[in-house]
Amino acid sequence: MRRDGGGRIDRSRELRFRFDGQEYTGHPGDTLASALLANGVRRVATSVRLGRPRGIFAAGGEEPNAVVQIEEPFPEPMLPATTVELYDGLVASSLAGQGRLAAGPDPARYDAVHAHCDVLVVGAGPAGLAAARAAAATGARVILADDQPEPGGSLLGSRDEVDGVPGADWAAATAADLEGRPEVRVLRRTTVFGYYDDNYLVAVERRTNHLGAAAPAHMARERIWRIRARRVVLATGAHERPIAFAGNDLPGVMLAGAARTYATRYGVLPGRRAVVFAANDGAHAAALDLADAGVDVAAVVDPRPAPGGPWAARLRERGVELLAGHVVTAARGDGQVSSVETSSGASIDADLLLVSGGWNPVVHLYSQSGGTLRYDETIGTLVPDGSGQAVEAAGAARGVFALPGCLADGTGAGARAASASRPARPVDVPRAEETAEDAPLAYWLVPAADYTEHFVDLQRDVTVADVHRATGAGLRSVEHVKRYTTAGTAHDQGKTSGLLTSAVVAEALGVPVAELGTTTFRAPYQPVSFAALAGRDRGALHDPVRVTALHEWHVANGALFENVGQWKRPWYYPRPGEDMEAAVLRECAAAREGVAAMDASTLGKIDVIGPDAGEFLDRLYTNLMSSLKVGSVRYGVMCRPDGMVFDDGTVIRVADDHFLVTTTTGNAAAVLDWMEEWLQTEWPWLRVHLTSVTEQWATVALVGPGSREVLAGLAPGLAVGVDDFPFMTWREAEVAGVPARVCRISFSGELAFEINVTSWDGLRLWTAIMDTGLVTPYGTETMHVLRAEKGYPIVGQDTDGTVTPHDLGMSWVVSKKKPDFVGKRSFSRADTMRADRKQLVGLLPEDPEVLLPEGTHLVATGTLPEPPVPMLGHVTSSYRSAALGRTFALALVRGGQGRHGERLYAPVGDTLVPVTVTSHVLYDPEGARRDG
């Protein structure tokens, strides 16, 4: 069916492809659809519900039928054949409405890019090109995005001239001129698919698909453009709409404009003998072009009583029969159109039935912008009617269909859009021939007794009869009808069927279409791959991996890592042959009996500086910080106003007006934000500045009875004796030759030092510590065991947002002196005063070998009643303790502080494990070990 000449395909090269197992050839410039038509393939799909044969219906992204599966070079489901550029080696197959995902991983790359412009023009048809040209003439920054491989839009599929040259040549020259300008970007193969608030539009550029297997691996296959535009011109054109009549789904029924595009742009005859069924002059023009291309146009059937435009005259001149005032009543054929029946009683042999019920402006993006639409009775369609954003539609996208009008409209819109940024510059309007056209008729539905083969939504197999059944069931809203019938919900999202469905509903209900409205236009305008939207935020780049200055050492020394927020923290350091339990027992023993060290750099650190720093901290912490002496350290807890624990950590006083606050690893950013919020919005008069120094410092916890000796060796200038360097104080000193701030604090109960050096020096310090040969590295798991043995809670593990400091047995950290601090008022609410609140306790399983799973609940009785079983609390932390020689747990238990010594039961699997409630401090309750 390939014409001998014409079209924008490169006949000098042949591309081989396969469809449904058959080998075919095509040419560069073809789509899969045009190549299939050229090879005489008519049936390209099976309908989803009724299993009917379906052919190619359109020539663009609005295609409702020819949705195919790409098999090679890599499987991709559900692409309209009309949007697949042909490439060598393409293998595709037809579908029955459901695509297939690849089993293997997608090897392609994807990415995203931000762009900014004064004017974004969407669509490079005549109106869009004219708009971009006018805007660019002012020097404005312009982006012109178009979904086709070459600019021109409808000009590529027509024989119109612009400025005295063929339209496609004018488009190419205009695009070349635009591309030569430094502030203009022309994006081909780029579909703008979403229009969001504040003129934020998103587009997808298909960059390597058309190269098939030859696509370079380093290039992103698809790219999301995130465009922030000062002004937007939507020159998105129009979609031709079908007419509902019997058999209007047969292969061979095609939109008239699509057929013209195949003939003119792709050099393909979509059939040999055609009947045209249309109520507008544009379809007459299409019929003429097809006749010129070699199609035998048997008749034009036009419901208008007397279509008298120039095209009609030229059709008559050519001897084409014009059946005015008539309609097509049925398309007949076995598997494809073979004849066409009309209301005149004629049955016309034809293999092609071209339909045009008129044109719908592509208002999707306009609507998405928040714009309203108005039903225009004269052209029977929805047109833009005002948007809150800086946007206007131009050309066919706002119902201006004739070429001269599109060029003028685009030019005006482009100039107006640029004037927001640049001084105006007069631009001439590209010239095209005016043709006086007759008014179109909005024609939707051919009346019949039986509507079971009048299709409104081809892809969902929805017929007029289905719509009538929905309205008959009592449905009045077009949204309900859509959901009842599924019309408009398929891959094409109702591009050709939406308004037709509304019209059929309106007729059934006897209301005007305008009153009924239509369903909402939602992003994306065209389907977009998940991978494109994910971009490069995948795998290791999915979310930032934060590492400390010591990370390379941890990796080199076999650490396994725990994700804590975005951080990678060493979890434990297994030696050959060790499992986690063995490694942790060994690390714990080292900390309790010898010396061990942990990378504590991930703790958040905030410098709080200013004369009112003490007062500021007093307002946020539950305890008093202003009384802290310079050189000392204090533990503190922060609550939210509802009284629940938010974060904890140590505070050191560096100078009278300078505190250094540490936060938990996961909460560092939240705490800084929290402090800034109170400081800026509630207490702006406090003279305090906050500066994050989390990564300024690398922090090493040196723990164990031998830690003093190790530190003494590394810091000969530092007096480390228990009297010289008491618990909860800090010193500045050189450690391992590096200036350091050393704190005597302990999160394990053992004698311990926390050594802070600049993160540049962290590895140096750590290496020096390890080079002593005396120190065992330990990870977060061991840290958890050590602190749990001492009953120190972990915020987020032993608390869950419903726990007060009192519940944690930490009333000692709540100041009774301060008149107020954040959270204080909530401690006297009815619920927080209850004696039976869940409180932190220790648990000792009666069998010292039984390790309770964290999350296990506790019940009062040794046998379980029928559910719901009253629960007393749950296990928050549970470990095997080297120091205790047994397992133990921490738990939040109802009224737990009054239950010490009580026996409770923990349902584990099918058994009930008896446990004894104890104080949450299980190891060294006297605190004898902290001084070594």
Added chain:
Amino acid sequence: MSPRPPGADLPDHPDRLWSAGEPKSSYDVVIVGAGGHGLATAYYLARNHGITNVAVLERGWLAGGNMARNTTIIRSNYLWDESAGIYEHALKLWEGLEDELDYPLLFSQRGVLNLAHSLQDVRDGVRRVEANRLNGVDAEWLDPRQVKEVCPIVEISPDVRYPVMGGTFQPRAGIAKHDYVAWGYARAAAALGVEFIENCEVTGLRVSDGRITGVDTTRGSIAAGRVALCAAGHTSVVAATAGIDLPLQSHPLQALVSELLEPVHPTVVMSNAVHVYVSQAHKGELVMGAGIDAANSYRQRGAFHIIERQMAAALELFPIFARAHVLRTWGGVVDVTPDASPIVGLTPVDGLYLNCGWGTGGFKATPGVGWCFAHTVAHDEPHPLAAPFSLDRFVTGALVDEHGAAAVAH
């Protein structure tokens, strides 16, 4: 040719559903909002309590709000006893609802997996499973290998950014078709005499001497002995007309579907850590939800970067989805309370009842809420299962803090 897709075998709708009409001047009960909750409440008012002089007012089209926009996940595996109580009641009703309503709801108990990606997720997951079991809610803890058995397409490699460390599984959980549920209730309620008034926005609540007397609407005033609010994201706006402030904030919540795909995904997978939840509907489309927008908004659309992040998260869990396509995105407006649990019960105004704050959990609760709220309206006292969800809890502090249990309560 490929096999006939399951879409070919979907059940037909009945030939008669309901008809929305003109409002009368007065009703015994006016329900504000014809979403799932409003419709279910109307149905149970009529069926359980014999109250049939009821109008359900809807500002748009019936069930066109969040009911039409949610991702249809049904589960009852909530942490706290109070939540488990009402959601499990709902799930039990779901299990008999197709027969009850004589309507195909495509209720499919395919199970819901909640994945754990950190040690804390594991602790929280085990805690929830164990609480569920003691509350009589079916739940299991699965290790990564078992996760893979339930859903073979989940990536469980330890090498990804946030590896799957296990998951909770509720086998009785699943999905249903949202529209069918709404229509099933509407049809059944209509058969019992309930009236539906569409395109009828309530612009004010009429209160006299501390008692509700009716509502003002865009279609005139309607007298009512009792008024039950089921207006989801717009509850604050309606309640404010009676001078009632509520601890609610309304946020956009987005969801999306893919094209129809051959079956690959046999269950429902949720991951709070990476903010994604996904199932494959009966016709074959992947249905996915994202997190809520941070800022309050009544715009029924969300921000695009949330979709992008959701896709990145989805591909970490399901690399097989790479070349699936997003067909359509949309947003609803959810009303969220400070503790992420609903408010159901009485108000300071006699005869005015409140059902709101369901956030992202509203759909799955539909039968349970309808049942309990109808009881509340009929008896002027909270149903025992709804009693913990009083407005008063914000004063006493006895919150039902599902935030603490999960970042999102989908």
Added chain:
Amino acid sequence: MLLIPCPWCGPREEAEFHYGGQAHVAYPEDPAALSDEEWARYLFFRDNPKGVFAERWSHSAGCRRWFNALRDTATNQIHGVYRVGEPRPVAS
């Protein structure tokens, strides 16, 4: 993705900001003097209008300043921004 005009840095993407809910909810002068009811109102009750809303944002990925904005929650249009301590402008 909103474009939010930080009063210091100018228009920036929404993703750079942290949302702070209703503006002008002052921490009570003397919480201890409040009833449980009043304290609950401070803790949990915030306006939720469909229309212009005075709300707080922090430019957390930029200058880290908290500021106020008047935004229409029905359209997302921002009518104006103002710094902490500045009076609320009249909404246009």
Added chain:
Amino acid sequence: MAERRSPAAAYAGRFEAASRGEALRLAELPFLTQIDVRVDPSSPAAGDIGDALGVPLPVEPGTAVRAGSGADEVTVAWLGPDEWLVVAPEGHRLELLRKGLGDRHGSIVDVSAQRTTLLVAGPRARDLLAHGCALDLHPSVFGPGACAQTTLARAQVVLIPREDGFLVLVRSSFAAYLAEWLLDAAAEYVA
């Protein structure tokens, strides 16, 4: 004893490889002095700090000043209405600034190791950053003299445009992530 180590030290080789073509130059500029200055811009202390720096603190949001050369070069970037970041060669004038502030209200905090500095330069530098930065990096909008705190990919950064490219100051714990991200984004420009 090990030497001190900068956060992106492990990327030196890959940065160099990516810089071999004409399109891009990537490098870490390690161990720069960075000082966070907080002071009321209208106070005498602000003026004295400016004197100590040899250039007044810029008060226009989103601007940076650069003065001196060689070992005396200093860049002062506006971070907030009362906050600046001073960037200078190693061993620079922390004490001078402290002296400038004196005992008046303000803060001078050494944050040299808090962030490291990556250089992204060359003809495609702007294109590279645009993959992850939502700011309009066009030279007419964001040229020399500007600066911004913003996000690049999913990391917070301070961006300072120079004549031939950009300084990207990134938190040390994010440096490896950002280096990986930059190298990945650069694949098309350096292939």
